[in-house]
Amino acid sequence: MTAAAGRHAGKVAVVTGGGSGIGAASARRLSREGASVVVADVDGEAAARVARELPGPAAPVAADVSTVAGVDAYVDAAVERFGRIDLHHLNAGVLGTMAPLPDVDPADFDHVIAVNLRGPFLGLRAAFRRYREQESGGAIVVTASISSLRGAADQLPYQTSKHGVLGLVRGAAMYGGPRGVRVNAVAPGLIPTAIFGDRLAGVEQRGGTVPMRRVGTADEIAGVVAFLLGEDASYITGEVVSADGGAFMVNTVTR
Numbered sequence: 001m002t003a004a005a006g007r008h009a010g011k012v013a014v015v016t017g018g019g020s021g022i023g024a025a026s027a028r029r030l031s032r033e034g035a036s037v038v039v040a041d042v043d044g045e046a047a048a049r050v051a052r053e054l055p056g057p058a059a060p061v062a063a064d065v066s067t068v069a070g071v072d073a074y075v076d077a078a079v080e081r082f083g084r085i086d087l088h089h090l091n092a093g094v095l096g097t098m099a100p101l102p103d104v105d106p107a108d109f110d111h112v113i114a115v116n117l118r119g120p121f122l123g124l125r126a127a128f129r130r131y132r133e134q135e136s137g138g139a140i141v142v143t144a145s146i147s148s149l150r151g152a153a154d155q156l157p158y159q160t161s162k163h164g165v166l167g168l169v170r171g172a173a174m175y176g177g178p179r180g181v182r183v184n185a186v187a188p189g190l191i192p193t194a195i196f197g198d199r200l201a202g203v204e205q206r207g208g209t210v211p212m213r214r215v216g217t218a219d220e221i222a223g224v225v226a227f228l229l230g231e232d233a234s235y236i237t238g239e240v241v242s243a244d245g246g247a248f249m250v251n252t253v254t255r
């Protein structure tokens with residue numbers, strides 16, 4: 001931690017889905033590294049809890065990232081409280097219902113796409129508008145997934161949304177390159193968080209099947225996010241960084 005202390009000093013960061021799991025870890029990490037952090041989550045109480053515990057300046061916002069009003073709410077809160085936004089971690093996400101293709105509920109499909117794909121689209125759009133208005137760039141990380149890179153029989157809405165995230169990240173990186181804005185994705189593997197609901201115990205067990213023989217932690221993802229948002233990643237854009245204990249290789253190399 002000490003090597004990176006102060007890495008984000010003076011920066012203003014927004015973390016969506018910051019009330020839990022990976023987003024909460026990212027908010028803590030960016031705060032410890034010196035950033036002022038806006039913790040945005042549809043669960044406003046969770047956002048407030050996380051913001052209260054951060055070591056540096058923080059502001060919680062109740063915001064649904066799938067709506068323009070929700071995205072405006074966290075942007076406005078950041079600008080009102082801290083005057084600007086430099087860093088974005090667009091991370092809010094839902095898993096949706098696990099079901100084989102013929103049984104996927106179209107309403108569930110729409111909800112997962114709204115949060116996981118429309119959310120980052122609206123977030124990227126607002127970020128670039130903000131950077132244009134303040135006449136300075138920044139850095140953005142979107143949380144993708146190992147499901148962005150491979151198939152799964154029973155997670156169609158989730159997998160589709162996360163594949164789409166890579167399209168957003170690459171398009172935004174192309175647009176951002178000449179404007180001094182880097183956009184990257186982090187692709188976590190199995191991280192036991194609330195997203196799995198009552199399937200959490202099974203997740204821990206599945207850790208035994210990845211090359212590193214364990215699940216990851218939210219802090220291990222937060223470290224990648226802090227790196228990608230910082231100056232050490234100054235020539236990295238449009239990239240997808242997997243943090244999955246080698247799990248991706250299992251489905252590609254061993255086939």
Ligand code: NAD
Binds near residue numbers: 095
């Ligand atoms: P989590 O459930 O602990 O956190 C997700 C947060 O997003 C919650 O606080 C939730 O309230 C918030 N959220 C949900 N819908 C929202 C909305 N419409 N607007 C604003 N906030 C909303 O789960 P997590 O594992 O920390 O997930 C964070 C991200 O990581 C997600 O995008 C998820 O798809 C991705 N991811 C997780 C894993 C994993 O194994 N946990 C693996 C790959 C990718």
